[in-house]
Amino acid sequence: MKNEKAYCGGRELLQRCLEQLQRFQGGKTGDHTALYPTVLIVMGEKCRPHIGTLRDTLEQNWRNARFLQYVNIIKNSAGWECAGLTDGGKNGAYRWRTIQGSPVEAVSRAVTAMLQLPDGIFANKSYIKMEFIMSATEPDAAAYYDLFLDLGSGLPTVDLKTFYLMIDQTKQEDGNKKSEAVWQYIYKKIREDKKKEKCGTLYLLSNFLDFGSILGEDRIWQNYRLIADIVLLGGSVEINRQRIYGGIRTAAYALVTKPVEAIAMVSLEALLCEMRAREEERYEGELSVKDIRERLGIQATNGFAFAEEIFREKLEKRFPPAAALCYLPFGSAEELKKARRAGRIAQEDMSACMTDAWRLLKRRRYTDTVKALIADKDEIDAIRGNVRELLYQTFPYGEARKLAAQADTIKKLLLEELRTDGRLEQNTYENSLYAEAVYAGKRIFYEKIKQIFTEEFTDFLEQAREFGNLYERCENEVKQEGYVTASVDDSIARFYTDEAKRYVERRLSDSRDTMLASVFDVRHREEDLLKAVETVFAELIEADIYRYDFEKERGIRMRNMTASQQYAYVGAELQKALNGSMRLRNKFSVADRTDCFYMVHNTADYAKHLEQRDGYGQQFQLFDLNRTDCIEQIEIYMVTRPESIRLD
Amino acid sequence: MEIAGFDREYQIEDLTIRRAGRETNLEWRYKRGTHFLVVLYDGGRQAELTDLIYGMEQNGMDDAAAVAGDGGKIYMSADETVKVFLLRETRFAKSSYVWTIPAAEIRRGIPYEISVFAAVYDKLCTVLHIYPASAPENNTQYIPVSVRPEIRYKRQIFSREKICVLHIPYLQGYMDGALEYYIDTVGMGYPLPASCMGRYLAIAVPKAASVCVRAADHCKKYYRVQGE
Numbered sequence: 001m002k003n004e005k006a007y008c009g010g011r012e013l014l015q016r017c018l019e020q021l022q023r024f025q026g027g028k029t030g031d032h033t034a035l036y037p038t039v040l041i042v043m044g045e046k047c048r049p050h051i052g053t054l055r056d057t058l059e060q061n062w063r064n065a066r067f068l069q070y071v072n073i074i075k076n077s078a079g080w081e082c083a084g085l086t087d088g089g090k091n092g093a094y095r096w097r098t099i100q101g102s103p104v105e106a107v108s109r110a111v112t113a114m115l116q117l118p119d120g121i122f123a124n125k126s127y128i129k130m131e132f133i134m135s136a137t138e139p140d141a142a143a144y145y146d147l148f149l150d151l152g153s154g155l156p157t158v159d160l161k162t163f164y165l166m167i168d169q170t171k172q173e174d175g176n177k178k179s180e181a182v183w184q185y186i187y188k189k190i191r192e193d194k195k196k197e198k199c200g201t202l203y204l205l206s207n208f209l210d211f212g213s214i215l216g217e218d219r220i221w222q223n224y225r226l227i228a229d230i231v232l233l234g235g236s237v238e239i240n241r242q243r244i245y246g247g248i249r250t251a252a253y254a255l256v257t258k259p260v261e262a263i264a265m266v267s268l269e270a271l272l273c274e275m276r277a278r279e280e281e282r283y284e285g286e287l288s289v290k291d292i293r294e295r296l297g298i299q300a301t302n303g304f305a306f307a308e309e310i311f312r313e314k315l316e317k318r319f320p321p322a323a324a325l326c327y328l329p330f331g332s333a334e335e336l337k338k339a340r341r342a343g344r345i346a347q348e349d350m351s352a353c354m355t356d357a358w359r360l361l362k363r364r365r366y367t368d369t370v371k372a373l374i375a376d377k378d379e380i381d382a383i384r385g386n387v388r389e390l391l392y393q394t395f396p397y398g399e400a401r402k403l404a405a406q407a408d409t410i411k412k413l414l415l416e417e418l419r420t421d422g423r424l425e426q427n428t429y430e431n432s433l434y435a436e437a438v439y440a441g442k443r444i445f446y447e448k449i450k451q452i453f454t455e456e457f458t459d460f461l462e463q464a465r466e467f468g469n470l471y472e473r474c475e476n477e478v479k480q481e482g483y484v485t486a487s488v489d490d491s492i493a494r495f496y497t498d499e500a501k502r503y504v505e506r507r508l509s510d511s512r513d514t515m516l517a518s519v520f521d522v523r524h525r526e527e528d529l530l531k532a533v534e535t536v537f538a539e540l541i542e543a544d545i546y547r548y549d550f551e552k553e554r555g556i557r558m559r560n561m562t563a564s565q566q567y568a569y570v571g572a573e574l575q576k577a578l579n580g581s582m583r584l585r586n587k588f589s590v591a592d593r594t595d596c597f598y599m600v601h602n603t604a605d606y607a608k609h610l611e612q613r614d615g616y617g618q619q620f621q622l623f624d625l626n627r628t629d630c631i632e633q634i635e636i637y638m639v640t641r642p643e644s645i646r647l648d
Numbered sequence: 649m650e651i652a653g654f655d656r657e658y659q660i661e662d663l664t665i666r667r668a669g670r671e672t673n674l675e676w677r678y679k680r681g682t683h684f685l686v687v688l689y690d691g692g693r694q695a696e697l698t699d700l701i702y703g704m705e706q707n708g709m710d711d712a713a714a715v716a717g718d719g720g721k722i723y724m725s726a727d728e729t730v731k732v733f734l735l736r737e738t739r740f741a742k743s744s745y746v747w748t749i750p751a752a753e754i755r756r757g758i759p760y761e762i763s764v765f766a767a768v769y770d771k772l773c774t775v776l777h778i779y780p781a782s783a784p785e786n787n788t789q790y791i792p793v794s795v796r797p798e799i800r801y802k803r804q805i806f807s808r809e810k811i812c813v814l815h816i817p818y819l820q821g822y823m824d825g826a827l828e829y830y831i832d833t834v835g836m837g838y839p840l841p842a843s844c845m846g847r848y849l850a851i852a853v854p855k856a857a858s859v860c861v862r863a864a865d866h867c868k869k870y871y872r873v874q875g876e
Contacts, residue, residue, distance in 0.1 A: 324836050329829075329849035333802065333811055336850040356841035360825050364839050 009470075010477020013530045017537045018264040021546060032624065034062045034235050036160060037114035037122050038129040039069040039107060043148065044138035047166060048072060050224040051085065052094055054133075057228035061626045062236075064121050069110035072096050073103045073147065075140045080147075082106035107151055129160040129235055130200075133227065136167045136179035136647075145186055149198045161200030162234070162245065164227050169208035169585055169647055179206075180648035187642055190248070201245040203230065204584050204639065206647070210252070211580020223583065226253045229599055229634055233623055243595045243621075248639040250584040250591055254577035256570060257630035258550040262492045265482035267546075268537060270500035272475045275536070278508060279520050283398035292410060295394045302416040303442070306386055307449045311442060314373060319441070320365050322434035329357050339429060358433060366437040367444055374448040383449065387456045397520035400464035407461055414453050418446045464522045470529060471520075495557045503540050549628030551604050567609045574633045582637060588644050591637035599625035599632035606631060649701045649711055649776045658766040658779035660684075660787035665762065672749040672791065674762065681766035682737050683715060685778055688749065690729035690821055691759030691790070691870035697780060704732065711776040715769045719747070729821075734767075734776075757820040759870030760791040790869040793819060795827065797861040797873065801853075809852045812859045818846035826867040833857040839864060 042048055051070065059065040070085035080103050083096035099106045111128055119125075132148050134141065148163055165186065168175030186202065193199045205223045207215040215222060230251065234244040292298075297305030330336035331354060373379050395403060403410065420439055507515045519532045540546075545556065558566055584591065600607045602624040610622055625632065639645070652658070656679075663676040674686070687700065695703070704723045714722045719735035731753055740747055754760065764787050767778045781787040798815040814829055825839035833854045840861075853859055863871040 320836055324834055327831055327834055327836075327838065327851055327853060329814065329838070329840075329844060329851050331847065331849070333813070333850040336811065336852055340852070356824070356843040357838065360839045360841045364825060 009526050009530060010474040010479075011481045013474060013533060014265060014268055014478050014481050016530070016534050017268050018261060020534070020538055021260050021264045021541055032062050032232070032236050032626070033064045033123065034058075034068065034129075035123050036127050036129040036235060037067075037069075037111065037117075037125060038131065038231070038235055039071060039110045039114070040131045040133065040231075041107065041148075041151070042070070042072045043132060043134035043144040044141070045074055046135035046138050047133050047224075048096070050221060053221045053224040054228045054231075055085070055094065057225055058231065061232055067114060067117055067121055069114060071099070071103075071106050071110050073106070073144070075143055084110070103147055103151060127160050129231075130162070131227070131231055132161075132163045134163070134165060136165055136182045137173070137175050141178070141182040142185045145182070145189065149189065149193075160234075160241075160245070162203060162230075163200060164203045164205060166223060167204055167206035167208075167584070167647060169206045170214060176648040180646065183645060183647050187645075190642075202248045203227075204248065204250045204645075206250075206583050206585060208585040209580060210582040210585055212585070213580075222253060222255065225255075225632075226251060226583070226634065229253075229597075229623075229632060232599075233597055233634075236623070244636065248642050250582060250637045250639060252578055252580075252582040252593075252635040252637065254574045254581060254633040255630055256550075256573045256577060256632075258548075258553050259489075259492055260629065262482075262489075263496055263546070263553075265478070266493050266496040267500050267540060268533075269475070269478050269482060270497040271504070271537060271540060272471075272478060272533065274501050274504045275516060275519055276471065276475070278504060279396075279398045279516050280401075282516075283396070283402055286402065286406060287399070289409065289413065292406075292413065296390070296414075298413065301419045301421050303418055303446060304449065304453070306390060307383075307446065310383065310386075311445055314379070315370055315441060315445065316438065318369055319434075319438065320361075322428075322430045325358075325361075325430035325433045326428075328354055328361065328433075330354055362433075362437045362440060366441045370441040370444045374445065380448070380452070384452055384456060387453055388460070391456060391460045392521075392523060395460075395464075396517065397464055397467060397522050400461065400522055401468055404461050404465065407458075410457065411454050414457060415450050418443055460522065467520075467522045467524060467529075470524075470526060474526075474529065474533075491557050499543070499545060500540060503543070549601075549604075550630055551606060551628075563605065563609075567606060570606055570631065574631065578633055578635065582635070584637075584639075584645075586645055586647075588641070590641040590644050591639045593635050594638045595636040596620035597623055597634045597636070599623045599634065601625055601628050604628070604631070649704060649709065649714075649778060651697060651701065652768070652777040652779050654782065655779055656782075658768070659782060660764045660766055663762075663764055663787055663789050665789045665791060667791075670751050672751075672754050674747045674749065674764065674789075675745055676764055676787075677745075678737075678766055680768075681779070682769050683767040683776065684735050684737065684740060684747075685765040685767050685776075686733040686735065686747070686749075687763045687765075688731040688733070688753060689761040689763075691761055691793070691823075691826075691867075693729045694761055694763075695730060697765070697778065700730065700732070701778070703730075711769070712774045715776060721750075721753070754791070755820065757793055757818075759793045759821075761788060761869070762791065763788045792870050792872045795819065795861070795863075795871050795873045796875075799859055799861070803855075808855055810855050810857075812851045812853045814849045814851060814859065814861070815847070816840070816845055816861065823867070825864055826871055827861055827873070828864055829859055829861050831857050831859055837862070837864070 040051075040054065042051060055065075055070065058068065062068075072083040072085070074081045074083075082099040082101065082103055082105075084099050084106070086095050086097050099109070101109070107130075114122065114128075115125055130151070132151075134144055134148075138144060145163075163186075165182070167179045167183070169179060170176060183204075190199045190202065205226065207220060207223070209215070230244060234241055287295075299305060299308070330339065335354075420435075504515075507513045515536055519529070519536060521528070521532070524532065545553065548556065554566060554570075558569070561569065582591070596619060598607075598610055598620060600610070600622060602622075607622060607624075610616060610620070616622070658681055659679070661677045663674065666673045666675065678684075689695070703725065707723060709723060714734050715736075717734060719733060719739055721731055722734045723732040724730070733749075735747060749762075763781075763784075765778050765781065767776050769776050795816060798813075800813045802811040802813065804810055816827065822842050822845055824841045828837035828839045829851070830837045831851075831853050833856060851859065860875075861873050863873060
């Protein structure tokens with residue numbers, strides 16, 4: 001648990017920065033439309049969390065996607081419970097709203113709602129497309145399948161009724177055994193459906209890929225994106241439905257995206273590193289004692305400028321003025337006259353009673369006033385605040401780190417005894433006594449001030465040290481997270497590291513720029529630091545390069561390659577991702593490849609390149625995907641030996 | 649001796665001091681109690697009840713012996729500034745609820761602070777339980793010292809000032825700063841140390857000024873300046 005907490009800062013920063021970068025990658029809704037009214041029916045609860053991926057993909061690519069209907073059917077002890085999908089609150093999260101009635105009624109209502117829409121929204125209302133999605137580990141999966149067989153009967157769905165079985169072939173919670181049991185049940189039902197009227201098309205989509213990789217929680221969304229792609233392919237005008245529907249099928253899927261994660265990681269890492277380096281190099285060398293004295297406002301008397309002001313405002317104004325001291329009592333009239341004639345009076349000439357009276361007055365009206373102030377917690381807290389603020393304003397982080405080496409010297413400097421300002425010798429005895437009283441009060445005052453200053457200075461150095469550690473930890477966590485989550489090729493590392501360095505250089509060329517000051521603030525706690533770095537990152541990614549689409553970004557980053565070399569690179573990446581990515585792992589080969597589709601934006605050069613390739617239209621087809629940050633490739637497989645499938 | 653918890657039934661109220669010649673009589677009202685602890689402090693030298701009890705115990709105070717006494721002094725501090733008397737409730741009631749401080753215990757020129765506490769003697773445990781007061785003003789009174797300062801002025805020719813000659817008779821046990829002289833045109837009080845008592849002090853004051861003597865705020869209970 002401790003490790004997880006310690007990992008949070010840099011990881012969270014990277015996640016936030018990645019989200020920022022991803023916001024630039026979307027496009028407007030595509031030019032395609034759904035040909036048929038389509039209802040997507042989620043059976044059970046396990047697939048519900050992923051409906052967002054599916055819906056987002058459809059809405060990005062179909063102009064009329066918002067008219068599709070989504071129904072969730074859950075089996076409970078009382079029977080069936082139905083819900084419809086609505087748009088959610090501010091963050092756009094989807095929510096399910098309970099629908100009254102049986103599943104048949106709910107689905108019928110959904111279909112009716114679409115059929116009642118004006119003509120033109122759906123080009124062909126002769127058929128209803130029904131897409132069912134269910135997890136093979138759903139409790140009562142068999143009951144759900146039976147319901148599926150009944151739903152839609154009577155409706156003209158024909159080959160537009162598809163069941164996507166999300167298989168779990170891992171041993172976690174006996175997923176593989178449950179999946180095998182459900183598969184056997186479904187297969188039996190398919191065999192029984194001699195006329196092929198009820199079962200529609202079955203897609204088997206496992207989390208265990210052919211070549212052995214498992215799609216965990218962080219990647220299972222790919223299967224739902226795949227479902228959305230199949231729905232797009234099957235529900236748009238251009239594609240021949242026969243290539244998508246009929247029988248038992250599975251698919252292989254490859255996704256090559258603009259390496260947004262890697263870009264975010266490299267950019268952030270380089271930004272953190274470069275900022276730190278520049279902050280450190282700004283403050284090379286030791287500060288001289290003279291500089292420190294000047295910066296802290298330490299005067300020739302070893303007092304502090306800010307403390308002198310406090311003394312003047314809060315204490316000296318409350319002292320009796322010098323003029324009042326000429327009314328002290330003398331031991332006799334002769335003594336008084338002598339003192340007045342002389343204008344001054346030496347200590348030794350003062351009688352005992354005058355000395356005692358003066359001592360008493362000095363204590364009560366001068367030093368006790370000072371003591372009362374330094375005993376006042378609120379006053380002392382305010383003074384501490386002043387000292388802290390003085391330190392923050394005087395020493396930026398880079399300097400504060402270096403001050404640690406001079407800590408003892410500085411503390412000695414702070415604690416140097418207060419000296420008089422030479423005003424004790426005055427022309428009249430009342431002025432002399434006054435100066436003496438003020439000095440006595442100041443000594444008491446400064447004793448406290450110097451103690452406070454030293455304490456705050458020590459805390460300040462410690463704060464600077466801790467901040468340095470925080471920054472370093474954050475930097476390391478970003479690096480570590482990058483190793484785990486993002487595969488970074490050399491071109492990304494080189495290009496975006498340079499980009500970040502150039503950005504920092506540009507900012508620092510303006511001496512008024514406050515970028516480093518906003519990040520390197522010893523007062524920052526973890527959240528403050530993350531926010532500050534995130535803000536700088538947001539400014540960094542304002543640059544055009546971060547907003548380019550997949551091709552343009554790749555083109556600039558790999559400008560050393562020719563166009564054909566770049567196409568070959570993309571093709572190789574797709575193939576690499578596609579190999580062994582069939583969504584069904586089985587001991588024996590049970591399926592044959594029937595088709596290949598490339599989902600790519602039609603303005604992409606790669607799309608034009610594919611159109612020129614041999615086999616276009618026969619061996620593979622293109623689908624105009626309304627995203628500019630990726631290329632997808634899907635291979636459809638027909639399961640020809642279902643009897644040989646073993647999921648456990 | 650132990651300090652008991654606060655109890656409304658064991659409170660002293662309306663403590664009054666009446667002086668008749670050399671006699672100093674104390675009167676007070678109460679609800680319950682078997683004994684009364686009367687503490688006499690020289691002005692300004694008050695101690696906390698806990699410290700007092702500690703001092704008495706250190707001195708070998710025995711509760712049983714103390715209660716067996718008959719209103720006499722059971723303790724005196726080493727510097728004689730604190731004196732403690734213990735009297736029985738029955739005796740107090742018999743004397744019409746008046747108790748006279750022995751004349752020898754009150755000296756002229758010294759201000760006194762007197763506190764009275766109700767107490768209950770537990771015979772079984774031989775412990776005297778003393779009940780603290782809810783507020784000092786209920787069970788504490790003062791015998792201030794009357795001060796009669798002497799103030800004269802000497803005019804000075806061709807001067808904007810005059811000399812004030814101030815004399816305050818010697819006060820035994822006077823604490824530094826308990827009295828101060830105040831010059832009206834300056835608007836400030838000057839505390840007087842003990843070394844100024846009994847002396848004729850010369851103070852230059854503005855010609856139009858007048859000087860008075862008054863007790864410092866925290867000592868008004870102990871000194872009463874005549875003419876103030």
